[in-house]
Amino acid sequence: MSDAVPAYTFVEPEVVTFGSDTAFDFRRRHIGPGWQPTHLMLDHLGYRSLDALVDAAVPQKIRQSGDLDDELPAALSEEEAAAALRGFANKNTTAVQMIGQGYYDTITPPVIRRNVLESPAWYTAYTPYQPEISQGRLEALLNFQTVVEDLTALPIANASLLDEATAVAEAMLLMRRANKKGNRVIVDAECFPQTIALLKGRAEALDIDVEVADLSQPLVGDGVFGVIVQQPGASGVVRDYSAVIAAAKERGALVTVAADILSLTLITPPGEQGADIAVGSAQRFGVPLFFGGPHAAFMSVRNGLERMLPGRLVGVSRDVDGAPAYRLALQTREQHIRREKATSNICTAQALLAVVASMYAVYHGPAGLKAIAERVHSYAATIARMLGAAGIEVVHDSFFDTVLVRVPGRADRLVADAAAAGINLRLVDADRIGISCDERTTLDIVADLLQVFGAWLVDIGEGFTVNEQRALPGELLRTSGFMAHPIFHKHRSETSMMRYLRMLSDRDLALDRTMIPLGSCTMKLNAAAEMEAISWPEFANIHPFAPEQQTAGWRELIQDLESQLTTITGYDTVSIQPNAGSQGELAGLLAIRGYHRSRGDEQRDICLIPASAHGTNAASAVLAGMKVVVVATASDGRIDHADLTAKIADHPDAIAAIMITYPSTYGVYDADVRAVCEEVHKAGGQVYIDGANLNALVGLAKPGEFGGDVSHLNLHKTFCIPHGGGGPGVGPVAARKHLEPFMPGNANSPENSSPDSSQPGSTGVPISASNFGSAGVLPISWAYIAMMGGGGLTSATGHALLAANYLASKLNDSFPVLYTGDAGLVAHECILDLRALTAKTGVTAEDVAKRLIDYGFHAPTLAFPVAGTLMVEPTESEDLEELDRFIEAMVAIRAEIDQIANGDFDLASSPLRNAPHTAAAVIDDSWDKPYSREQAVFPVPGLRVTKYFPPVRRIDGAHGDRNLVCSCPPIESFEEN
Structure with missing residues (x-):
């Protein structure tokens, strides 16, 4: 460990308090700094308590009236939360799923389930922008x-x-x-x-x-x-x-x-x-x-x-x-x-x-996939032949996995009988039933199904093979090959597959190795206690269109989660249907559109969007049928009120909404956000508050109370669903009462509304194919809220502010912080301004991002929302040692920039422009750099203990765009190098 990084003696009292919170068990494990490091950080910033820091950073005008610790149930221990989740799971009924309609049961090979779906090396990774x-x-x-x-x-x-x-x-x-x-x-x-x-x-x-x-x-x-x-x-x-x-x-x-x-x-x-x-x-x-x-x-x-x-x-x-x-x-x-x-x-x-x-696909290869398909098809063909032999009309002669039968007037009873036998079928209408086979279909299942219909499995017996039955016309059979690349023919044994997955994950930097200090993206702990329930069969093996009586546990969990999110945000209703933040944005804007149209205000189609907003905001507005009008931001990063007033005046009676990210994308709390909301409301518009930064508000302020009409939330940020390298995400939409009728509808109900959801009056536009979107990962957020409790959630927000301000203070001399609030503090993230250094030395923010790889860190957010800057968000989950390790790296990089400024070496031959350094590069006999190999890969002593070597050096993006290759390259292209 470098001398610059102090070694702490962690002295933990029995409880740690913040406001009314009593943090113990899971909460202490989720929040990185313990009691003594927290106070060391506070002492550095000049505050006696976390409450005092929060009071200084967060404008009193937006502070919520109630205490979240009183409004949510008491925190559960990890064991209690697991037991509660097991209780939900036990209320679900697993069955043979033959409903089909785009959803089919499948077998996740255990080697993939354990080494991908349940591996933090894969599920904690960020989108591969680096x-x-x-x-x-x-x-x-x-x-x-x-x-x-x-x-x-x-x-x-x-x-x-x-x-x-x-x-x-x-x-x-x-x-x-x-x-x-x-x-x-x-x-x-x-x-x-x-x-x-x-x-x-x-x-x-x-x-x-x-x-x-x-x-x-x-x-x-x-x-x-x-x-x-x-x-x-x-x-x-x-x-x-x-x-x-x-x-x-x-x-x-x-x-x-x-x-x-x-x-x-x-x-x-x-x-x-x-x-x-x-x-x-x-x-x-x-x-x-x-x-x-x-x-x-x-x-x-x-x-x-x-x-x-x-x-x-x-x-x-x-x-x-x-x-x-x-x-x-x-x-x-x-x-x-x-x-x-x-x-x-x-x-x-x-x-x-x-x-x-x-x-x-890699594990099964083309032959394995085709064998699975043939088996599925053959079972469907067998069902059709046996039902036809029993006098039941099979509607189509040509099919793959789904048999449609006509049973006049008997469809309801037969579907109920099948459910009683443990088999779910698709009720098409009063006369027709759909039967879909899948990878889990077996001969015993076929026999049980036929018995429901009064047919019998005959003329097959033990000699049955999957290729005997066909119901596909010859002219439609595939004749071309597929998946010829060697990767799809190499890994058949579990040993080989396990090692391939390990090799790939070793090439990456995910949260299981290092802090990912991405501003606006919130890469924090995705605890194992939150994750473990998602692969339980009682959650994982439930069809989205299964009978309601089989999904009571799912619905109870979802209703409870929606209720708690409603409390946390201060809105009146929440739908978890949107299966990404971008889809939550769209859902909120479509709700606003529906509201205006219901009042005869079809002319309201202008969406005001600050220049600093997330790019998805503008794109979502266009998809919701709105026209985007950009509102300028002032020099301090806030919305320019004069420009806002002017833009409203330019479009009288046409303002539909404004989209505000709060705290702002510049990493500060705008003290005048209420005034912005009031001005838009006065113009007849609605206020959409982007919930991407809700992790800086939970327990302190509720967007539904300080002016918002609708928000989307990012469960994959604030509420711990892992990023997974670019998904899954869940983007619930929360709204006030007047927008409730326009919340997402159910795409699978006859009226495309949601009579069985928590929005019983909704006639809104469906946002995803299934009524509850990406339901499979909701136990993660439910467990996080349950184990943190209201006080723990509030404490997490406070520690997020503490970590960000600690970093900002420590790094300001090396990389000036671009924006701060009224008290000179930032919110949960800060923007480091490199533009003056770039002008002086030529070193870019991208150079710093690539050099951080040599220090074992994922880069902060690059060039957003301000070109030439880095936006840093440390989160509450990182302990003081990791924060100081990052500070040490950034200070060392600033020293390397100063070496360029002082003429020790020019930019082109500097460690920054040549970063990142692979192991192969530094052991090459032709090393001719003006800096040492040690400076290249061990710039600080701590890296000698744990060193990550990237598999490639800096990548030429322009070459890839000019010579677009978007499939597996021939293996020879690797061997030649």
Whole structure:
């Protein structure tokens, strides 16, 4: 340990107090600094207590009236929380899930469950915007893209989307952007009901006419920019859509195929049928049902559409030595840069689940996937043959995994009988039932199902093989190969797979190794006690459309979580349906839109957005049918009141909303936020408060009390759902009473409303395919709140402020803090200004970010919200030793910048511009740098104990964009280097 980092003797009293909080058990483990380090930090800042620091930092005008410790239940211990979660789980009923409709039971190989889904090396990683320390997860996501590209026979795929229905909506928008001919989209009547409902909701705000049609008949009418088909259809039917696709192309329309990924191992893929876009869900590749999510959706496109592709795109470039290296490609098309001109508002997607799906494909390989598909199909064909033999009408002759039967007047009774036998079926209507097979289907399940229908399993017996039964026409059978890359043929043994996963995770820097000091992104502890319940079968194996009586535990947990979030935020209602922060933004804005329209104020379509806002804000506003008007920010980082007044005056009677991030993206509490809210309300607008920074408010201030009408929250930030390398996320939307009728509706209910949710009166637009979004990860946030209690949550907020201000104070002499509040304090994050240093020496914020890798740290947020700066957020979970280690690294880097300023070496040959340094680089005999190898990789003594070496040197992003490669490169490209 360096002399600059003091060694502390941690003397813990029995309790640690903050306000009315008595912190013990889990709370002490979640909050990094103990009693003595907390007071050392406070002494440095000149405050006698955490209460005093909070009182100085947080404006009294926004402070909440009540004490959260009195408003939430008493904190539970880890054991008590686990028992409570077990109680919820025991109220759910696991069954054989044969409902289908886009959700299928699957087997997560234990080696993947243990070493990915349950591994902090994977679930605590951040989005790979710093690619040199993300090569492992980037390779895993590139595997995912390659699988999708190969199976869909389209050349470019993204690194995941949120769910299948929203992926179809993204495809609709992509077709409109690419085509610009007309405003009609034709949607196959065979699309899943939840997809059609969500499409209609998204389209209405954008003046797109959605026409649902039987695409077995010829297309009619003009002004069609796109056509969407489902293969296999919702009824299970498999059709040859090549004629439909050709006819659409002749009329100038683009075509999207919503495809079942497992079926593509057997049937002709969309690309070979002429489709422009393919979308779907990779859920059945080893991702549990999770009561509806999180699941990794996918999208692949033909050449020419890659720059309009929504979501993240992993590409292959090279580092400064010419070695192949992965990175996120074409980032300039993303919403953070393009704002209201972005291709999508998608930010985080489902990276962790995409990794699971990709590793499922790696583990099974093409032959294994095809064998699973053949087995699933053969069981479906067997069910159809046996039911037909028993006199039950099978509607379709051609299908993959789903058999649709007609049982006039008996559907309700037979579905109930099946449920009593432990089998869930899909009730289509009073006369029809859908039966979907999946990877978990067995001969015994088939026999039990047939018995429900009064049919019997005959003529099969012990000699049954999966290839005996077929219900696919020969002309639709796939003849092309797929997944030929060596990675899909290499790892068949568990030993080999385990080592591959370990090798990839060792290439990365995640929260299990080091602090990730990302401003605006809140990478804090994702405790094992919060995480362990998500893979319990009673939570993980529940279908989102299972009968209500089988999901009582899920619904009780969700209702309790929504209620507690309502209390924490000061709003009147919460919906957890949005499955990402960006989708929570959209839900809130659509609620505002619905409210105005219900009052006859259709002209209110202006959304005011401060210049410092998150990029997703502007993109979400456009998707909600609003026009973006930017409000300037003043020199101190606050909203410019004069400009706000002027913009309101420019648009009388047209203001729909303002979107405010609070505390501001500049890392300060605006003391005049109430005045901003009042001015917008006076103009007839609604106030949307972006909850991305809610972790600086919990227990201290409630946005629903100081002026907000609606907010989205980021459970993957404030409430501990891990980032997972770019998802999963949950973005609940919270609102005041008058917006409750416009909260997210249920895409799977006949009226597309939510009669069975906590918003019984809602007729709002569905936001995700399942009513409870990414329900599978909600036990994490429930456990966090339960184990922290109101006092613990408040204490966490106070310690977040303490850590940020400690860092800001310690680093201000080396890197000036750009913005502070009235008391010279920051909120939970601070912006370090490097612009003067850059002007003097040429050293950029990116140079510092890359040099931090050599010190074993993930970089802070780079160039946002101010170019040439770094935004730092330490979180409450980091202990004092880690904070001081980061300070030591930053101070040492400043000394290296001074070496450049003093002429010790020029910028081009400096350790900053040559960072990061790989092990191979420093042992090379041709080392010719003006600084020592020791300075390169051991710039401070503590690194000799634990050293992370990046696998590649600085990556050439421009080369990757000019030479776009978005699938696994040939293995030879690595061997040559």
